[in-house]
Amino acid sequence: MRIGILLNEPTGPDALRRITDDLAQAADEGFDSAWLSHIFGIDALTALAVAGSQVPGIELGTAVVPTYPRHPGAMAQQARTAALAAGPGRLTLGIGLSHQVVIENMFGYSFDRPARHMKEYLSVLMPLLEGEQVSFSGETVSANLSLSVPNEGRVPVLVAAMGAQMLKLAGRRTDGTVLWMTGPATIRDHIAPTITAAATEAGRPAPRVVCALPVLVTNDVEGAREQAGEIFGAYGSLPSYRAMMDREGAAGPADLAIIGSEEQVAARVREVFAAGATEFYGAVFAGGDDAARTRKLLAGLAD
Numbered sequence: 001m002r003i004g005i006l007l008n009e010p011t012g013p014d015a016l017r018r019i020t021d022d023l024a025q026a027a028d029e030g031f032d033s034a035w036l037s038h039i040f041g042i043d044a045l046t047a048l049a050v051a052g053s054q055v056p057g058i059e060l061g062t063a064v065v066p067t068y069p070r071h072p073g074a075m076a077q078q079a080r081t082a083a084l085a086a087g088p089g090r091l092t093l094g095i096g097l098s099h100q101v102v103i104e105n106m107f108g109y110s111f112d113r114p115a116r117h118m119k120e121y122l123s124v125l126m127p128l129l130e131g132e133q134v135s136f137s138g139e140t141v142s143a144n145l146s147l148s149v150p151n152e153g154r155v156p157v158l159v160a161a162m163g164a165q166m167l168k169l170a171g172r173r174t175d176g177t178v179l180w181m182t183g184p185a186t187i188r189d190h191i192a193p194t195i196t197a198a199a200t201e202a203g204r205p206a207p208r209v210v211c212a213l214p215v216l217v218t219n220d221v222e223g224a225r226e227q228a229g230e231i232f233g234a235y236g237s238l239p240s241y242r243a244m245m246d247r248e249g250a251a252g253p254a255d256l257a258i259i260g261s262e263e264q265v266a267a268r269v270r271e272v273f274a275a276g277a278t279e280f281y282g283a284v285f286a287g288g289d290d291a292a293r294t295r296k297l298l299a300g301l302a303d
Contacts, residue, residue: 001269001270001273001280001301001302001303002032002033002278002279002280002302002303003031003032003033003269003279003280003281003282003298003299003301003302003303004026004031004032004033004034004035004059004061004279004280004281004282005026005029005031005033005034005035005281005282005284005295005298005299006034006035006036006037006063006212006281006282006283006284007019007022007023007026007034007035007036008022009036009037009039009041009042010022010041010042011041015041015042015047016042016047016050016051019036019042019047019050019051020050020051020054020055022034022051023051023052023055023058023060024054024055026058027055027056027057027058029295029296029299030299030300030302031058031298031299031302032058032059032279032302032303033058033059033060033061033092033279033281034058034059034060034061034281035060035061035062035063035094035178035212035281036048036060036061036062036063037062037063037064038062038063038064038065038066044062044065045062045065045078045079045082045093046078046082048060048062048082048086048091049081049082049085049086050085052082052085052086052087052090052091053085053086053087056087057090058090059090059091059092060086060090060091060092061091061092061093061094061158061178061210061281062092062093062094062095063094063160063178063180063210063212063281064094064095064096064158064160064178065093065094065095065096066095066096066097066098066102066103067095067096067097067098067117067118067121068097068098068103068107068109068111068117069107069109071124071141071143072121072122072124072125072128072141072143073124073128073134073143073145073147075093075095075125076124076125076128076129076147076155077128077147077149079091079093079129079155080128080129080147080149080151080155081149083151083155084149084150084151088151088152088153089153091155092155092156092157092158092175093129093155093156093157093158094157094158094159094160094178094210095121095125095157095158095159095160096159096160096178097111097114097117097118097160097166099238099239099240100239101238115163115165115166115169116139116140117140117141118159118166118169119169119173120136120138120139120140120141121140121141122157122159122169122173122174123136123138123141124136124141124143125157126157126173126174128145128146128147129154129155129157130154131147131151131154132146133145133146134146156174156175156208157174157175158170158174158175158176158177158178158208158210159174159176159177159178160177160178160179160180161177161195162177162179162182162191162240162241162243162244163240163243164190164194167190167191167194167195167198168194168195168198169198170195170198170207171194171195171196171197171198171199171201171202171204171207172198172199172201172202172204173202174207175207175208176195176207176208176209176210176278177191177195177207177208177209177210178210178212179191179209179210179211179212179244179277180212180213180235180241181213181232181235181241181244181245181253181256182211182213182241182244182248182256183213183244183245183248183250183256184268184271184272184274184275184277185247185248185249185275186244186247186248187209187211187272187275187276187277188274188275188276189247190247191209191276192209192275192276192277193276195207195209196276206278207278208278208279209276209277209278209279210277210278210279210280210281211272211277211279211280211281212280212281212282212283213256213257213258213272213280213282213283214228214231214232214253214256214257214258214259214282214283214284214285215257215258215259215265215269215282215283215284215285215294215298216228216257216258216259216265216284216285216286216290216291216294217260217261217262217265217290217293217294217297218259218260218286218290218293218294219261221259221260224257224259224286224290225254225257225259226254227285227286228253228254228257228259228285229252229253229254231285232253232254232257232285233252233253233254235253236252236253241253257285258282262293262297265294265297266297266301269282269298269301282294282298284298
Protein backbone atom coordinates (compact mmCIF):
# COMPACT_ATOMS: atom_id res chain seq x y z
CA MET A 1 0.00 0.00 0.00
CA ARG A 2 1.20 3.49 -0.85
CA ILE A 3 0.73 5.58 2.28
CA GLY A 4 1.37 9.29 2.72
CA ILE A 5 0.91 11.99 5.32
CA LEU A 6 -0.62 15.46 5.23
CA LEU A 7 1.99 18.02 6.22
CA ASN A 8 1.02 20.54 8.86
CA GLU A 9 0.40 24.01 7.49
CA PRO A 10 2.93 26.11 9.43
CA THR A 11 2.56 29.70 10.53
CA GLY A 12 5.03 32.34 11.68
CA PRO A 13 8.22 33.72 10.17
CA ASP A 14 9.95 30.32 10.29
CA ALA A 15 7.16 28.59 8.36
CA LEU A 16 9.41 27.35 5.55
CA ARG A 17 11.92 25.88 7.99
CA ARG A 18 9.11 24.14 9.85
CA ILE A 19 7.62 22.66 6.70
CA THR A 20 11.08 21.41 5.75
CA ASP A 21 11.45 19.77 9.17
CA ASP A 22 7.99 18.20 8.84
CA LEU A 23 8.89 16.82 5.41
CA ALA A 24 12.19 15.45 6.73
CA GLN A 25 10.34 13.69 9.56
CA ALA A 26 7.90 12.12 7.09
CA ALA A 27 10.77 10.90 4.93
CA ASP A 28 12.65 9.50 7.93
CA GLU A 29 9.51 7.68 9.13
CA GLY A 30 9.20 5.91 5.79
CA PHE A 31 6.11 7.52 4.26
CA ASP A 32 5.80 7.15 0.50
CA SER A 33 4.47 10.67 0.02
CA ALA A 34 3.81 13.97 1.75
CA TRP A 35 1.00 16.32 0.77
CA LEU A 36 0.42 20.00 1.46
CA SER A 37 -2.90 21.83 1.33
CA HIS A 38 -3.19 25.19 -0.37
CA ILE A 39 -5.70 27.29 1.51
CA PHE A 40 -4.89 30.80 2.81
CA GLY A 41 -1.48 30.26 4.39
CA ILE A 42 1.81 29.64 2.63
CA ASP A 43 1.78 28.88 -1.08
CA ALA A 44 1.90 25.09 -1.44
CA LEU A 45 4.02 24.89 -4.60
CA THR A 46 6.56 27.40 -3.31
CA ALA A 47 6.80 25.67 0.06
CA LEU A 48 7.27 22.22 -1.52
CA ALA A 49 9.94 23.63 -3.83
CA VAL A 50 11.86 24.94 -0.82
CA ALA A 51 11.39 21.89 1.38
CA GLY A 52 11.79 19.37 -1.42
CA SER A 53 15.08 20.89 -2.50
CA GLN A 54 16.45 20.07 0.97
CA VAL A 55 14.76 16.71 1.66
CA PRO A 56 15.34 14.03 -0.99
CA GLY A 57 13.39 10.97 -2.00
CA ILE A 58 9.82 11.27 -0.74
CA GLU A 59 7.06 12.10 -3.24
CA LEU A 60 5.54 15.56 -2.91
CA GLY A 61 1.96 16.54 -3.71
CA THR A 62 -0.31 19.56 -3.57
CA ALA A 63 -3.86 18.86 -2.40
CA VAL A 64 -4.99 21.06 -3.95
CA VAL A 65 -4.08 24.32 -5.69
CA PRO A 66 -7.22 26.20 -6.87
CA THR A 67 -7.29 26.84 -10.60
CA TYR A 68 -9.29 30.06 -10.90
CA PRO A 69 -6.78 32.51 -9.37
CA ARG A 70 -3.91 31.34 -11.67
CA HIS A 71 -3.77 31.24 -15.44
CA PRO A 72 -2.86 27.66 -16.47
CA GLY A 73 0.31 28.96 -18.09
CA ALA A 74 1.39 30.48 -14.78
CA MET A 75 0.38 27.29 -12.95
CA ALA A 76 2.44 25.16 -15.34
CA GLN A 77 5.45 27.45 -15.02
CA GLN A 78 5.36 27.40 -11.23
CA ALA A 79 4.77 23.65 -11.06
CA ARG A 80 7.63 22.90 -13.43
CA THR A 81 9.91 25.21 -11.44
CA ALA A 82 8.94 23.48 -8.20
CA ALA A 83 9.55 20.10 -9.84
CA LEU A 84 12.97 21.32 -10.96
CA ALA A 85 13.79 22.33 -7.39
CA ALA A 86 12.64 19.00 -5.93
CA GLY A 87 14.21 16.76 -8.54
CA PRO A 88 12.86 14.52 -11.29
CA GLY A 89 9.78 12.42 -10.67
CA ARG A 90 8.90 13.74 -7.22
CA LEU A 91 6.18 16.37 -7.60
CA THR A 92 2.51 15.62 -8.27
CA LEU A 93 0.38 18.67 -9.02
CA GLY A 94 -3.04 18.35 -7.42
CA ILE A 95 -5.46 21.00 -8.64
CA GLY A 96 -9.11 21.72 -7.99
CA LEU A 97 -11.98 24.13 -8.56
CA SER A 98 -12.22 25.08 -4.88
CA HIS A 99 -15.74 26.21 -3.93
CA GLN A 100 -18.19 28.85 -5.07
CA VAL A 101 -18.01 30.70 -1.77
CA VAL A 102 -14.23 31.00 -2.13
CA ILE A 103 -13.98 31.77 -5.84
CA GLU A 104 -16.85 34.25 -6.06
CA ASN A 105 -16.99 35.83 -2.61
CA MET A 106 -13.25 35.95 -1.86
CA PHE A 107 -11.49 36.09 -5.23
CA GLY A 108 -14.21 37.75 -7.25
CA TYR A 109 -14.29 35.30 -10.18
CA SER A 110 -17.39 33.77 -11.70
CA PHE A 111 -17.99 30.13 -10.71
CA ASP A 112 -20.36 29.61 -13.63
CA ARG A 113 -20.07 26.21 -15.37
CA PRO A 114 -17.05 24.97 -13.40
CA ALA A 115 -16.66 21.78 -15.47
CA ARG A 116 -16.26 23.90 -18.63
CA HIS A 117 -13.61 25.96 -16.83
CA MET A 118 -11.66 22.85 -15.83
CA LYS A 119 -11.88 21.34 -19.32
CA GLU A 120 -10.47 24.50 -20.88
CA TYR A 121 -7.91 24.89 -18.10
CA LEU A 122 -6.54 21.40 -18.76
CA SER A 123 -6.36 22.14 -22.48
CA VAL A 124 -3.65 24.69 -21.68
CA LEU A 125 -2.09 23.18 -18.56
CA MET A 126 -1.46 19.63 -19.73
CA PRO A 127 0.51 20.40 -22.92
CA LEU A 128 2.68 22.90 -21.07
CA LEU A 129 3.47 20.36 -18.36
CA GLU A 130 4.43 17.92 -21.14
CA GLY A 131 6.92 20.45 -22.50
CA GLU A 132 4.81 21.25 -25.55
CA GLN A 133 3.73 24.55 -27.05
CA VAL A 134 0.05 25.35 -26.68
CA SER A 135 -2.33 27.37 -28.80
CA PHE A 136 -5.85 27.39 -27.42
CA SER A 137 -8.78 29.79 -27.40
CA GLY A 138 -11.73 28.99 -25.17
CA GLU A 139 -14.61 30.78 -23.49
CA THR A 140 -12.80 31.10 -20.16
CA VAL A 141 -9.12 30.48 -20.95
CA SER A 142 -6.87 31.32 -23.90
CA ALA A 143 -3.14 30.84 -24.41
CA ASN A 144 -0.50 30.89 -27.12
CA LEU A 145 2.82 30.13 -25.47
CA SER A 146 5.53 27.67 -24.57
CA LEU A 147 7.77 27.33 -21.51
CA SER A 148 11.51 26.80 -21.32
CA VAL A 149 11.84 25.44 -17.75
CA PRO A 150 14.51 22.71 -18.10
CA ASN A 151 12.62 19.79 -16.56
CA GLU A 152 13.50 16.14 -16.89
CA GLY A 153 10.17 14.46 -17.63
CA ARG A 154 6.62 15.60 -17.06
CA VAL A 155 4.72 16.72 -13.99
CA PRO A 156 1.73 14.43 -13.28
CA VAL A 157 -1.63 16.05 -12.53
CA LEU A 158 -4.47 14.96 -10.25
CA VAL A 159 -7.83 16.73 -10.28
CA ALA A 160 -9.96 16.98 -7.15
CA ALA A 161 -12.89 15.31 -8.90
CA MET A 162 -15.94 13.90 -7.15
CA GLY A 163 -18.95 14.48 -9.41
CA ALA A 164 -19.43 12.25 -12.44
CA GLN A 165 -18.66 14.97 -14.99
CA MET A 166 -15.40 15.94 -13.32
CA LEU A 167 -14.38 12.31 -12.77
CA LYS A 168 -14.84 11.55 -16.46
CA LEU A 169 -12.79 14.60 -17.38
CA ALA A 170 -10.03 13.62 -14.96
CA GLY A 171 -9.99 10.08 -16.31
CA ARG A 172 -9.77 11.21 -19.92
CA ARG A 173 -7.21 13.99 -19.48
CA THR A 174 -5.11 13.58 -16.32
CA ASP A 175 -3.38 11.04 -14.09
CA GLY A 176 -6.28 10.62 -11.69
CA THR A 177 -8.03 12.22 -8.75
CA VAL A 178 -7.20 13.27 -5.20
CA LEU A 179 -10.11 13.02 -2.77
CA TRP A 180 -11.09 14.51 0.56
CA MET A 181 -14.05 13.62 2.76
CA THR A 182 -14.91 10.66 0.54
CA GLY A 183 -15.40 7.25 2.13
CA PRO A 184 -14.79 3.70 0.89
CA ALA A 185 -18.36 2.91 -0.20
CA THR A 186 -18.39 6.01 -2.39
CA ILE A 187 -14.98 5.14 -3.82
CA ARG A 188 -16.15 1.60 -4.60
CA ASP A 189 -19.54 2.46 -6.08
CA HIS A 190 -18.90 5.85 -7.70
CA ILE A 191 -15.36 7.24 -7.80
CA ALA A 192 -13.26 4.28 -8.95
CA PRO A 193 -15.64 2.86 -11.59
CA THR A 194 -16.42 6.26 -13.12
CA ILE A 195 -12.86 7.52 -13.47
CA THR A 196 -11.47 4.13 -14.49
CA ALA A 197 -14.05 3.69 -17.26
CA ALA A 198 -13.26 7.15 -18.61
CA ALA A 199 -9.51 6.46 -18.61
CA THR A 200 -10.04 3.11 -20.34
CA GLU A 201 -12.22 4.66 -23.03
CA ALA A 202 -9.56 7.30 -23.65
CA GLY A 203 -6.80 4.71 -23.89
CA ARG A 204 -5.03 6.06 -20.84
CA PRO A 205 -3.34 4.09 -18.04
CA ALA A 206 -5.33 3.15 -14.96
CA PRO A 207 -5.88 6.36 -12.97
CA ARG A 208 -4.51 7.15 -9.54
CA VAL A 209 -7.22 7.41 -6.89
CA VAL A 210 -5.66 9.16 -3.90
CA CYS A 211 -7.86 9.10 -0.81
CA ALA A 212 -7.28 11.43 2.13
CA LEU A 213 -9.17 11.31 5.42
CA PRO A 214 -8.70 12.49 9.01
CA VAL A 215 -7.08 9.72 11.03
CA LEU A 216 -6.11 9.15 14.64
CA VAL A 217 -5.00 6.16 16.72
CA THR A 218 -6.33 6.74 20.21
CA ASN A 219 -7.91 5.13 23.24
CA ASP A 220 -10.40 8.01 23.54
CA VAL A 221 -12.55 7.34 20.48
CA GLU A 222 -15.50 9.47 21.51
CA GLY A 223 -13.29 12.41 22.43
CA ALA A 224 -11.48 12.14 19.11
CA ARG A 225 -14.77 12.01 17.19
CA GLU A 226 -15.89 15.18 18.93
CA GLN A 227 -12.56 16.82 18.12
CA ALA A 228 -12.79 15.78 14.47
CA GLY A 229 -16.28 17.23 14.28
CA GLU A 230 -15.02 20.57 15.58
CA ILE A 231 -11.93 20.74 13.35
CA PHE A 232 -13.48 19.52 10.12
CA GLY A 233 -17.12 20.46 10.61
CA ALA A 234 -17.10 23.22 7.98
CA TYR A 235 -16.55 20.68 5.21
CA GLY A 236 -19.98 19.27 5.89
CA SER A 237 -21.59 22.46 4.56
CA LEU A 238 -19.63 22.68 1.28
CA PRO A 239 -21.76 21.24 -1.54
CA SER A 240 -19.15 19.01 -3.19
CA TYR A 241 -18.14 17.35 0.07
CA ARG A 242 -21.71 17.22 1.33
CA ALA A 243 -22.67 15.23 -1.77
CA MET A 244 -19.97 12.66 -1.03
CA MET A 245 -21.03 12.38 2.61
CA ASP A 246 -24.63 11.83 1.53
CA ARG A 247 -23.51 9.05 -0.82
CA GLU A 248 -21.60 7.47 2.07
CA GLY A 249 -24.47 7.85 4.52
CA ALA A 250 -22.31 10.03 6.76
CA ALA A 251 -23.91 12.72 8.89
CA GLY A 252 -20.71 14.76 8.91
CA PRO A 253 -16.92 14.69 8.75
CA ALA A 254 -16.60 12.96 12.12
CA ASP A 255 -18.31 9.90 10.62
CA LEU A 256 -15.64 9.70 7.91
CA ALA A 257 -12.67 10.17 10.24
CA ILE A 258 -10.69 6.96 10.81
CA ILE A 259 -10.42 6.68 14.59
CA GLY A 260 -9.63 3.81 16.94
CA SER A 261 -6.94 1.36 17.97
CA GLU A 262 -4.03 0.39 15.74
CA GLU A 263 -5.95 -2.66 14.56
CA GLN A 264 -9.14 -0.71 13.88
CA VAL A 265 -7.38 2.07 11.99
CA ALA A 266 -5.35 -0.39 9.91
CA ALA A 267 -8.51 -2.29 9.00
CA ARG A 268 -10.27 0.86 7.83
CA VAL A 269 -7.28 2.00 5.77
CA ARG A 270 -7.20 -1.43 4.10
CA GLU A 271 -10.92 -1.01 3.40
CA VAL A 272 -10.14 2.17 1.47
CA PHE A 273 -7.70 0.28 -0.75
CA ALA A 274 -10.11 -2.63 -1.20
CA ALA A 275 -12.69 -0.11 -2.43
CA GLY A 276 -10.42 1.00 -5.27
CA ALA A 277 -8.09 3.66 -3.91
CA THR A 278 -4.53 3.37 -5.18
CA GLU A 279 -3.05 5.56 -2.43
CA PHE A 280 -3.99 6.93 0.97
CA TYR A 281 -2.68 9.81 3.00
CA GLY A 282 -3.73 10.63 6.51
CA ALA A 283 -4.58 13.97 8.07
CA VAL A 284 -3.46 13.42 11.67
CA PHE A 285 -5.57 15.88 13.67
CA ALA A 286 -4.15 15.69 17.20
CA GLY A 287 -0.75 15.88 18.80
CA GLY A 288 1.14 14.12 21.54
CA ASP A 289 1.20 10.36 22.00
CA ASP A 290 -1.84 9.81 19.78
CA ALA A 291 -0.14 11.56 16.87
CA ALA A 292 3.02 9.49 17.37
CA ARG A 293 1.00 6.26 17.46
CA THR A 294 -0.89 7.26 14.33
CA ARG A 295 2.20 8.16 12.32
CA LYS A 296 3.93 4.94 13.37
CA LEU A 297 0.94 2.84 12.35
CA LEU A 298 0.51 4.57 8.99
CA ALA A 299 4.19 4.42 8.13
CA GLY A 300 4.19 0.74 9.03
CA LEU A 301 1.44 0.15 6.46
CA ALA A 302 3.48 1.73 3.66
CA ASP A 303 5.11 -0.57 1.11
